[in-house]
Amino acid sequence: MTFSITARDTESQARTGVFTTDHGPVQTPIFMPVGTAGTVKAVHQRELETDVNAEIILGNTYHLYLRPGLDVLQRAGGLHAFNGWRRPILTDSGGYQVYSLSNTRKIKEEGVTFKSHIDGSKHTFTPEGVMDIQRVIGADIMMAFDECTPYPCDYTYARQSMEMTHRWLDRCIARFDATEGAYGYRQTLFPIVQGSTYADLRRQSAETIASKEREGNAIGGLAVGEPAEEMYETIELVNGILPADKPRYLMGVGTPANILEAIGLGVDMFDCVMPTRNARHGLLFTTAGIINIKNEKWSRDFSPIDAGLGGYASTFYTKAYLRHLFKADELLGGQIASLQNLTFYLWLVRQARIHIEAGDYVSWKNGIVGQLMQRL
Amino acid sequence: MTFSITARDTESQARTGVFTTDHGPVQTPIFMPVGTAGTVKAVHQRELETDVNAEIILGNTYHLYLRPGLDVLQRAGGLHAFNGWRRPILTDSGGYQVYSLSNTRKIKEEGVTFKSHIDGSKHTFTPEGVMDIQRVIGADIMMAFDECTPYPCDYTYARQSMEMTHRWLDRCIARFDATEGAYGYRQTLFPIVQGSTYADLRRQSAETIASKEREGNAIGGLAVGEPAEEMYETIELVNGILPADKPRYLMGVGTPANILEAIGLGVDMFDCVMPTRNARHGLLFTTAGIINIKNEKWSRDFSPIDAGLGGYASTFYTKAYLRHLFKADELLGGQIASLQNLTFYLWLVRQARIHIEAGDYVSWKNGIVGQLMQRL
Numbered sequence: 001m002t003f004s005i006t007a008r009d010t011e012s013q014a015r016t017g018v019f020t021t022d023h024g025p026v027q028t029p030i031f032m033p034v035g036t037a038g039t040v041k042a043v044h045q046r047e048l049e050t051d052v053n054a055e056i057i058l059g060n061t062y063h064l065y066l067r068p069g070l071d072v073l074q075r076a077g078g079l080h081a082f083n084g085w086r087r088p089i090l091t092d093s094g095g096y097q098v099y100s101l102s103n104t105r106k107i108k109e110e111g112v113t114f115k116s117h118i119d120g121s122k123h124t125f126t127p128e129g130v131m132d133i134q135r136v137i138g139a140d141i142m143m144a145f146d147e148c149t150p151y152p153c154d155y156t157y158a159r160q161s162m163e164m165t166h167r168w169l170d171r172c173i174a175r176f177d178a179t180e181g182a183y184g185y186r187q188t189l190f191p192i193v194q195g196s197t198y199a200d201l202r203r204q205s206a207e208t209i210a211s212k213e214r215e216g217n218a219i220g221g222l223a224v225g226e227p228a229e230e231m232y233e234t235i236e237l238v239n240g241i242l243p244a245d246k247p248r249y250l251m252g253v254g255t256p257a258n259i260l261e262a263i264g265l266g267v268d269m270f271d272c273v274m275p276t277r278n279a280r281h282g283l284l285f286t287t288a289g290i291i292n293i294k295n296e297k298w299s300r301d302f303s304p305i306d307a308g309l310g311g312y313a314s315t316f317y318t319k320a321y322l323r324h325l326f327k328a329d330e331l332l333g334g335q336i337a338s339l340q341n342l343t344f345y346l347w348l349v350r351q352a353r354i355h356i357e358a359g360d361y362v363s364w365k366n367g368i369v370g371q372l373m374q375r376l
Numbered sequence: 377m378t379f380s381i382t383a384r385d386t387e388s389q390a391r392t393g394v395f396t397t398d399h400g401p402v403q404t405p406i407f408m409p410v411g412t413a414g415t416v417k418a419v420h421q422r423e424l425e426t427d428v429n430a431e432i433i434l435g436n437t438y439h440l441y442l443r444p445g446l447d448v449l450q451r452a453g454g455l456h457a458f459n460g461w462r463r464p465i466l467t468d469s470g471g472y473q474v475y476s477l478s479n480t481r482k483i484k485e486e487g488v489t490f491k492s493h494i495d496g497s498k499h500t501f502t503p504e505g506v507m508d509i510q511r512v513i514g515a516d517i518m519m520a521f522d523e524c525t526p527y528p529c530d531y532t533y534a535r536q537s538m539e540m541t542h543r544w545l546d547r548c549i550a551r552f553d554a555t556e557g558a559y560g561y562r563q564t565l566f567p568i569v570q571g572s573t574y575a576d577l578r579r580q581s582a583e584t585i586a587s588k589e590r591e592g593n594a595i596g597g598l599a600v601g602e603p604a605e606e607m608y609e610t611i612e613l614v615n616g617i618l619p620a621d622k623p624r625y626l627m628g629v630g631t632p633a634n635i636l637e638a639i640g641l642g643v644d645m646f647d648c649v650m651p652t653r654n655a656r657h658g659l660l661f662t663t664a665g666i667i668n669i670k671n672e673k674w675s676r677d678f679s680p681i682d683a684g685l686g687g688y689a690s691t692f693y694t695k696a697y698l699r700h701l702f703k704a705d706e707l708l709g710g711q712i713a714s715l716q717n718l719t720f721y722l723w724l725v726r727q728a729r730i731h732i733e734a735g736d737y738v739s740w741k742n743g744i745v746g747q748l749m750q751r752l
Contacts, residue, residue, distance in 0.1 A: 037700070037701075037704045037706060038697070038700065039701060039704075039706050039708045041706065041707055041708070042707040042708060042711070043708070044688075044689075044708065044711065044712075045692070046688060046692070063704075067700065067703060067704050068675065068696070068700040068703070068704075071676075072675060072676060072696060072700070075676055075678070076678055076694075076696065076697075081678075082678075082694075082696070082697055082700075083697055084692055084693060084694075084697070299444065299448060300447075300448060300451055302451070302452055302457075302458075312420075312422060316421070316422070316460055317460060318452075318458075318460075320444070320448060320452065320458070321414070321452075321458055321459055321460070324413070324414065324443065324444040324448070324458075325413075325415060327443060327444070328413045328415075328439075328443050328444075330413060330415050330417065331417055331418040331707065331710065331711070332415045332417070332418060332419070332420065334707065335418070335420065335707070335711065336420075
């Protein structure tokens with residue numbers, strides 16, 4: 001993977017860049033729609049490419065490992081061949097899902113034993129195993145196996161967990177470097193900074209992760225309930241240590257405001273379930289603000305969902321029609337709202353790139369963030 | 377509405393034609409996807425036009441009357457403006473839903489009183505009221521208010537119900553002819569033949585309906601549980617009486633085999649929830665036969681869903697991927713399957729038109745029906 005920075009903001013740490021994988025280039029800052037089980041929920045692959053303009057999507061190792069399973073994915077020729085998505089894919093390590101979804105899990109030095117949320121069957125994820133799984137899935141960007149600590153987290157647990165995550169990282173790197181992609185294209189491995197909200201741990205973790213000199217680096221363990229200010233302080237601290245010439249990926253974040261702030265702190269890559277999950281509950285992100293489309297006030301509003309955003313779903317359908325679909329529990333409601341929110345998120349990072357290049361990122365961000373986050 | 381017959385089969389009653397509405401032409405024989413509450417479930421309007429190639433869709437008066445309601449539809453400028461579907465729309469009269477969905481309903485000469493399945497509120501549908509409602513919805517083709525008898529149905533009830541349906545028809549026609557469309561384009565009214573499976577009643581009803589000289593006629597009360605042979609005999613009898621120069625619409629039918637047989641008996645228009653409802657349960661109609669995509673046998677079948685059909689959903693996605701989506705309860709599964717089944721149904725009637733024009737309809741039908749109905 002190659003990464004080149006194409007513009008730097010002078011008033012913040014924001015920058016634009018492009019990284020290139022064997023499945024094509026990705027412009028940064030970028031938002032990556034979450035495709036948990038090999039599908040971005042309620043959205044066709046064609047729509048992701050041509051309406052949403054997604055450049056890279058996520059897959060979840062935990063979900064894909066359980067269903068459809070490695071045998072199916074291997075026979076298919078990897079996830080790209082399986083789901084037909086031709087652009088880059090990033091897979092998480094499965095760690096987060098194991099902690100949050102699995103019925104019971106036991107964390108040991110060797111790895112994590114857990115029960116499937118589907119059938120209760122018992123499985124073990126080790127750092128080496130998770131590398132092997134992600135080789136089979138065939139994501140362009142693989143993530144190291146880490147422990148994501150909850151918030152709040154006591155200092156001793158956070159430190160011990162971070163140290164284990166670092167030891168696991170060495171095992172991940174050893175396995176990754178000793179193996180090859182299964183399908184003829186290159187894969188890369190991103191390590192993950194942990195350390196909860198403790199500055200000294202975050203500093204230590206960032207230095208450790210930076211010292212591995214991988215092609216990109218991630219910040220984990222944020223957006224787990226801590227105040228936004230603590231998150232921003234942690235990002236600032238960590239980004240001051242992580243190499244500036246490698247992409248920085250802030251995992252699982254966040255609201256439009258979170259994303260714009262984090263871009264200003266030098267983050268290049270984002271993912272979050274918020275646009276798709278909120279969409280299925282009728283919560284829309286628009287260029288004019290946030291809309292709960294189920295509200296009675298939209299029932300006779302025949303204006304487009306988001307004329308300012310453009311694109312099919314946002315301009316073809318009206319607010320009144322979309323509200324009706326939600327009130328009637330019609331599947332098309334979630335489909336339209338998912339397109340709206342994802343198109344908005346990709347618009348947001350595209351606007352960020354434009355304003356970084358134009359040299360007015362901070363004033364643009366400060367001017368628009370209130371508008372984007374207001375409830376209409 | 378104008379209707380012209382463009383070809384007649386010499387070995388059967390099959391014919392091709394085209395009817396023209398103010399929202400454009402419809403080639404017959406045609407299948408009309410069911411858009412119950414103003415949406416063909418899980419399918420975008422754009423997909424209906426460009427992938428499915430639907431020429432006309434249905435709306436359900438009962439559902440639209442309850443939700444979004446007449447005030448919203450009127451302010452929107454009718455259903456076309458409300459949901460963005462630019463081609464023709466046909467609405468049923470609400471009768472069928474009142475009998476099958478409403479908690480309690482009381483049928484009297486004046487009309488039907490029923491309770492909403494949504495909130496239990498009490499409503500009355502009369503022949504006049506249902507005309508007014510369909511004027512507000514603004515369908516190109518409106519249906520008369522009838523009683524659809526169940527199967528089996530005793531003779532006396534069937535006769536009395538048919539006679540009331542005929543009296544209701546006169547009231548529908550009087551109201552329809554005394555009113556105008558609300559949105560500047562023409563609407564037309566189709567009466568409905570009833571009479572259960574009794575030949576003398578069906579003959580009497582067909583004669584009554586034919587005598588009204590409307591622009592098209594419908595056959596109701598079939599596909600309610602009677603053997604297919606009884607259905608075909610009834611269609612043959614009725615079509616021998618209904619005018620040959622008007623389109624004939626067989627309501628709520630049916631399987632691919634039902635449709636091909638009925639086309640051979642001179643039917644021009646069809647609607648059925650089967651393609652979309654079955655799709656959401658993982659049952660696919662394909663050019664090679666019927667597939668239960670949830671079956672284990674498809675888990676490693678990486679061939680396109682239906683290469684013979686062509687089009688996006690059928691050729692882009694594989695059987696193994698679609699199976700995975702259904703096993704994982706992913707919304708995209710129902711979306712893909714709905715596109716597949718609707719595209720297949722529109723393909724089926726297009727093939728019928730081609731073979732009627734080529735003069736080999738009966739031999740083509742007899743050759744392909746076994747293939748289409750076999751379980752793969």
